[in-house]
Amino acid sequence: MQQPQAQRSPSPKPKKKIRVPRVVNGVEQMVEIEVDADAGPGWGPNDKHTLLNHRYTRVDGPLKVAGMARYTYDQRLPGMLYARILRCPHAHARVTSMDTDAASKIPGVKAIIPAPLSELRFAGAPVAAVAATTPEIAGDAVRAIKVNYEVLPHVVHAAAAIRPDAPKVLAEEDNLKEAAKNGDPQKAEAAFATADAIVEGEYISQRVHHACLETHGMVVDYRGGDTATLYASTQGTFTIAGDAAKELGLTETAVTVSVEHMGGGFGSKFGLGLEGLLACRLSKQTSTPVKLMFTRYDEFVMAGNRSGSWQKLKAGVKKDGTIVALNARQYRLGGLGPGSQAGQPYIYRMGDTYREIYALHTNEDSSIAMRAPGHPQASFAVESLMDELAYKIKMDPVEFRKKNLRDEVYHRQLERAAQEIGWARRNPIAGGNAGPLKRGMGCAVGVWGGGGNNQCKVDVTISRDGSVVVAVGTQDLGTGTRTYTRAIVAEELGLTVKDVKERIGNSKLGAANPSGGSTTAASLSPSVKDAAIKARVMMAERVAPLLGNPKPEEVVFSGGNVSANGKSLSWKQATASLPAAGMTSHGEWRADLQSRGIHGACFAEVEVDVETGHVKPIKMVHIQDGGLPLNRLTMESQINGGMIQSLGMALWEGRVMDAHLGMMLNPGFGDYKLPGSLEMPELVPLIDDDDKREAVIGIAEGCIIPAVGALVNAVFNACGVRVRELPVTPDKILMGLSKGTQITQI
């Protein structure tokens, strides 16, 4: 058919370039992309929503509370085998021989395969994997495999690994590797001469574990045919199929990945992983579905951890509170990996600054991304330093922070949270309160990006019976993704959350980004909104003849009705006009519906028993901005979660490594102390509604950053002991009280 050229080709839309985050293995990197300059209708003012920015309950809540939500760990397929992993007991070794004869003769054992590592560089490295008819029998087989090791020298503590004669951890790299140098050391040194006071300290943060309650793992459903389905506990539905297909000898499109519900990730679950690789190989070899879920021990020794840090900081300050110079030497303690740590002076202005950052390797499994990779570590150190500087010049810590923070948002957040916790009650003299139970308060601030990227493709389908389905392959980690995905569509169409159903967690649905760097909300919700707006316009056009032919923007979708020109249709009457196949709109990401750059401030009050060294958290307040809150109820839950996980890092948690054996001494919940119900302080999550940005921003990571510093500073204010090494355990406090000195060990 002939068509006039001029009418067919759309006029090119004006474009603009923006920088957005792209997440690789949970860590965000900035890239430049091109987007439409003129994008369409926005969210409107934050106080004009009917569902968003309100409190509405989680749509998967009813299933989860009844035990009916199906997680990867709950998958059980016909004839499915259970896999277990044999792990190396040495921190550094080579396998010289392996005898699987006895193991393979155990009834029920179906396959034993070697792990693809030649040199084992941490205790717990996988040596072999077994598939058997029950997990108990797989465990028998693991114990029956006889392995001879050539044991090699190892080092697991940073202070030992940095010595010139230390055993070499990696073949291709020295234990100490310079990562970055910034600033002019001479200028910083000269600026110190102008300071009225100088504080110098070494701050050490421990290796903290994600401790996801659902361990890492997958169920690989391959039965020898042309296709396979993987059920994975993952933060990235679309990060698995490619590598799985290679292992299974299939095309990528033949592999489907399903993530219906998942039991926590916190940055640790991306990609196929070694566990997925082993599961694929076992399934391939047996042509049988294989379930490989890590045991809790596996999870502790191989599922990753938060990079440790060792930071030597020196700062100079003037009497008026102006910081004039900083010299920072930062070691990232990432085990075999590079580790992560934000550069100092983090978010403060500190005059002339100079920093060196190094990776310092040990024979431990690599650290991986964990909720705000590198940030709580940097924040803990600089917030401790800030506190020490404030005390040195006898300035209120809140005023001192405001003095050295340019961004006004922090000023208002510090004031609001100070009021909430009752900062005026605080005794400015550290340890100055009477009696053995001494209370104190501390504060800190944090920053995060939380912007999105153009990775999500969303379909909204409206059927003739009135049902509405929003579909996209994204995953819900417990962050409420399912719930706001529904709500955005429901609000746009004037329906309730119950009127819309969502389909997520499947790689055959529309593409979605991996959930890292708090990028999901800002990547997904603009695409959902775009699809919802298009669905609304399509519906408006469809029903126009029934409503006196209004323009699409004149049709009102509200309260389950579609109306214009004084005429009104119920939703069902409106959708009855659709064709038999219903109608589907496709949503793409829009940069203008999201933003990046968030602020948070945390205040903590603790009580220290100076006779036992016991720290009891009393109250915590965290205020967080984040543009348009998609759901106030779940946002508050995430802020609570950030504070609680920080409590663990500040006071209780930490991997303990034995120098001689080179192994972790506390790989279980009996010895690795997670925050529990008895330790919970009063928690106050505040949403900063003074943030008027009409844009979605991810907040999950922002709200874990400042609390550790706030807690450590509260301990100092309470008892006068500055503990510079996490966690702040009673022994360190008692040592500090007895010596009256700062506690640092490494």
Add this chain to the structure above:
Amino acid sequence: MTKSRDEHNPGRRKFLKGVGIAGAGAAIADHLRVETEAQEKQGATATLSGNVKITLDVNGAARDVQVEPRTTLLNALRNHLEPAVTGPKLVCDAGTCGACTVLLDGKPAYSCLVLAVDAVNRKITTVEGLGSPESPNAVQAAFVEHDALMCGFCTPGFVTTISAYLEKNPNPSLDEVREACKGNFCRCGTYPRVFEAALAAAKSTAG
């Protein structure tokens, strides 16, 4: 099969899952005397191996299942019952986290520390037996209402523990609720809302 297993001798060694529950052995052997196939072959000894056929009373239904004697109640529910009962979660497998909590004759127990064969003749209630998505009990409804869950993996354990506690103490204080669920871990950080939900559930059933 039994012979082959004995050659590698995992049968006796693995008869009991852990040292801490070794004392339960005699009692288990007693009530299995009439029920095990293995028993007939081996005569009247306390050593059981191979598969034993047992009947478990799960959420009011008699469920026949064959398990090795060392199989925990948790693994029997999840890996052997057909269809599976997967509300109770396997998280630590060591009695430290509470995610596998079930009720045995109405009292909370870590099902990872109970052998399936020791749960015979006891009333086993899992979270699925407390209510359904369509018809939740007061605790389940309050958990949804107060957003007392995020990833939800610890939730069945908390719901089960608190449901049992409110039966015992229908009008608890905040401190009593904290104490009641000190054997349950949550990693996402839902504790404050778990407490709120428990107190709200108590209030809703009191009236």
